Amino acid sequence: MPQHKPSDNDESPFAPPVVPVSMQPDAVDQSVFAEPWMKQVTHHGDVNDSPVIDTNSFIRPEVDHSVWDEPGLSQSLSGEAPDHAVTWFGYYLQMRESTSAKTSWLITILTAIIGGPLAILGTLIEGATQSGLLTIIAIGPTIEEIMKVAIPLWIVEKRPWLFRSSTQILICCFASGLAFAAVENVIYLRFYIPNPSVSLAQWRWTICVLLHSSCSLLAGVGVMRMWKLFQAEKTTPQISYAGTALLSAIILHGSYNAIATFLETIGFAF
Template sequence: MPPNDPDIRNEPHLRPGNVDPNLDPAIDTPLGFNSAAIQFSPSSEEDIDHSVWDEPSLTPAVSASVPDSALTYANWLSQRRESWTQWQAWTVTLGVVLLSVPLAAIAAVISLFSGNQFFVTDVILACIAGPIIQEIFKIMVPLWIVEKRPYFFTTWFQFFVFALVSATVFAAVSNFFLSLAVKEVTRSFFLFQWVGILGLNLITASIATHGLETIWRNTINSGKPPKLDDGYPWFATAIGLHILFAAGTTIWFVVNDLGKFFFL
């Protein structure tokens, strides 16, 4: 057969002499290969993303052929959790908290210094884009962990610590850049920073983190891949509250400035 023949029999793995010696067609399995040879490998972290054993057609509800050693998500998660220590878990938590500092700085710079004053784009940035950016940056690292490496977290208390510290970090960084953006930091403005902004971040971080913890808890309890849909309502609520706060604050500052202009 010519090498450029489009016939499927010319595929490299179907050419004569290219049969994998590990494949034994005599074995009577649904897929025609030795399923017992498929085992969990501690060194193959990414293999779970490509495993077929959680496909609907291979689940126990449909097929009774799934071996105990198969790389199902439940087996992978169970073995990973057994080998993961508390020391490793809290080291990850510390790393996530430390990463919140540069992420908070980036989010604050984008939110506060990306436009020109008194333009409609600035209002949109302050009231809509800014809150969305900050809330996404706040949870992006732990969300990746919950989705890809849920065994990194071993207790709900890690989520509580993350919410408390990340909220404080984001508020502190935002207040620092906000102080640079205003001409004079009055007493009322200082109270607004450390009561209003800090309180807002504590509330929204707690809500969004509850969404993270919900995804994680459902994954641990079910032994099934994470469903991000479980956290979306909480993430949307946190973003919505932040948008309302930003809009109210913007309106208050605009009205206050207009009042000073007309009643001088």
């Protein structure tokens, strides 16, 4: 039987496929082992190369949340995270070591200086839009106490390594209260109240200064507690840790305003 020879017009199913020249394989290895990532890379070692890479020398990226912060990997369930784990607390420890005492105290002084005036600015904005008894005994004290500790609170939440001790936090909050009281007294006695009496000036420079500084110090205790607890628990700072003390400062301030308003209503001369 003669052998079948394919032709260009041969449509027989038994004809072998004709591969175009452009698709014919060349001498290049087409196997998966010829892929670039499968080829061996020649590395010429150096006797000075360190056999171990110190991962602690690398700057860890700032992270707000990592896999080690998941509930399933919490300390109570999985124990301590390994040293090489990328966590927010690990980043905090690294930044704390790289922050000098000079930088920390410089931040403390600046915070103590600008905290009070910044709170006054926020209070003036609030006073321009709000009025009435509710503002005096609730809204006003809330805004003032939050604004007086706003900067230390933000630092503890976002940059806690800038404080080296809890004393710095208390200094910032107490100084903010003093500065707030001083600026507020100047505004009240020189602009808001025409011809204030000597007794009123004495009242504002004693009782009101004591009130503002004490409330700020009380709120500062909450910020300090927030700073200490996150380090003890090795987690991210939680504002809720400062909530009780801050609320107490607001209630104390609001109570004073309510009593002062009542005394003024019945004709008590400050």
